[in-house]
Amino acid sequence: MEQRTEFDPLRLLDALHAGAEHDCAFTATSAEAARAWQEHAAPVLARSLGFLDRPAPPVEAELEQTVDRGSYVRERVVLRTWPDATMPVWVLVPKGLDGPAPCVLALHGHGYGVRDIVGLWEDGSERWQPDGYHKDFGCALAERGFVVVAPEISCFGERRADYSGLAGEFTGRAPDTCHNATAYAIMLGGSAMGLRVWDGMRAIDYLATRPEADIARLGAMGISGGGAHAYFSTACDARIRACVISGYFCDWRHSILTFHHCTCNYVPGLMAHGELSDFAGLIAPRPCLIEAGRRDTDFPIAAVRAAGRRGAHSAPATRSPSTNSTAATRSAGEWPTTSSPATSDRPRRPRRDAHADSGLS
Numbered sequence: 201m202e203q204r205t206e207f208d209p210l211r212l213l214d215a216l217h218a219g220a221e222h223d224c225a226f227t228a229t230s231a232e233a234a235r236a237w238q239e240h241a242a243p244v245l246a247r248s249l250g251f252l253d254r255p256a257p258p259v260e261a262e263l264e265q266t267v268d269r270g271s272y273v274r275e276r277v278v279l280r281t282w283p284d285a286t287m288p289v290w291v292l293v294p295k296g297l298d299g300p301a302p303c304v305l306a307l308h309g310h311g312y313g314v315r316d317i318v319g320l321w322e323d324g325s326e327r328w329q330p331d332g333y334h335k336d337f338g339c340a341l342a343e344r345g346f347v348v349v350a351p352e353i354s355c356f357g358e359r360r361a362d363y364s365g366l367a368g369e370f371t372g373r374a375p376d377t378c379h380n381a382t383a384y385a386i387m388l389g390g391s392a393m394g395l396r397v398w399d400g401m402r403a404i405d406y407l408a409t410r411p412e413a414d415i416a417r418l419g420a421m422g423i424s425g426g427g428a429h430a431y432f433s434t435a436c437d438a439r440i441r442a443c444v445i446s447g448y449f450c451d452w453r454h455s456i457l458t459f460h461h462c463t464c465n466y467v468p469g470l471m472a473h474g475e476l477s478d479f480a481g482l483i484a485p486r487p488c489l490i491e492a493g494r495r496d497t498d499f500p501i502a503a504v505r506a507a508g509r510r511g512a513h514s515a516p517a518t519r520s521p522s523t524n525s526t527a528a529t530r531s532a533g534e535w536p537t538t539s540s541p542a543t544s545d546r547p548r549r550p551r552r553d554a555h556a557d558s559g560l561s
C-alpha cells in the first residue's frame with residue numbers, strides 16, 4: 201500500500217528543521233563577524249555535548265608499561281579524568297628526538313578500542329603489520345616522528361559499558377558497546393561525544409606535561425567514530441592546531457540521519473542550532489584535512505564535498521593576519537578533500553587508505 205508523504209514523520213522533521221532559526225548557521229563574510237559567530241557558537245556546542253563545564257582533576261599519571269617498538273617506545277599510562285574515573289592512554293615516543301616534537305591526539309573509532317591503532321591485537325599481543333580499517337595509524341605517526349597520545353575513549357575496549365542488564369534482549373546485530381552509556385548520558389542532558397571530548401582534553405592535559413611533546417604543534421586525527429571525535433574535539437579545544445577528519449565530515453542530515461548508526465553519533469538538540477558544516481567554523485582557520493571514501497555509502501562523497509565547500513566558507517572569514525603560510529594555504533578557498541580508492545573490509549564501510557600529512561611537521 202502506498203504511504204502518503206504526510207504520514208512520514210521524517211518529512212515532518214524536515215519541515216520543522218527547515219523552519220527553525222538555526223542561530224549557529226555560519227553566514228559570516230568578514231573576520232570580525234566570524235569571531236562574533238565563534239563566541240556565540242562555541243558555548244552552544246559545549247552545552248549541547250554536555251559535561252564539559254566541570255573542573256578537570258589533576259591527571260595523576262601512572263606509568264604501567266613500556267615496550268620497545270623499534271623506532272619508538274610505546275607506554276601505557278593511566279590518567280585520572282574525573283574524581284571517580286580513570287582512563288588508559290597509550291603514548292608513542294619516537295626515539296632519537298633532538299627536542300620537543302610535534303604531537304598528535306590519535307582517536308580510534310568503533311571496534312575493539314585503542315589497541316587497534318597502536319600495534320596491538322584485541323588480546324593485547326603485539327602486531328607488527330597494520331590491520332583493520334585503522335591501519336595502526338598511531339604507529340605510523342610515531343614512525344614519522346610525531347609524539348602520539350591515544351586514549352581508550354569511553355565505551356570501548358577496557359572502557360566498555362556494562363551490558364549485563366541488556367543480555368538476551370537483542371537478536372541479530374549485536375548492540376554497540378556505546379548504547380547504554382549514550383542513553384544514560386542523554387538522560388543526564390549530555391552525550392557520549394561530550395564524554396569523549398572530555399577524554400581527549402584530559403589526554404592533552406597529560407601530553408602537555410611530557411617534555412618530548414611540543415604542545416604548540418598539536419594535531420588531532422581519527423577515522424569514522426574517531427573522525428567524529430576529532431571534529432568535535434578540534435571545535436572545542438583551541439590547543440589542537442590542526443586536524444585530520446577521515447570518514448565522517450558530512451552534514452548530519454545526509455549521513456548519520458540516513459542510515460542506522462550507533463547512538464553515540466547523536467548530540468541532543470545540536471541540529472536545532474546548526475549543521476556540521478556550520479560548526480566547522482569553530483575549527484577554522486586552523487588547517488583541517490578531510491578524507492572520504494568514494495564508495496562510502498554512509499558518508500556519501502557528494503554530500504562530503506558539499507559539506508567541505510560549505511565549511512570552507514568559514515576559513516577565509518576567520519583567518520587572522522598572523523596565520524602561518526601552511527594554515528593559510530590549507531584553509532583558503534576550499535578545505536582539501538581527498539578520495540581514496542575504496543576497497544571494502546567490512547560491508548558498506550569501504551576502507552579509507554593512508555592518511556596524508558597533517559600539516560604539523
Ligand SMILES: [Zn+2]
Pocket residue numbers: 310376377378379425462463464465
Ligand atoms: Zn558508538
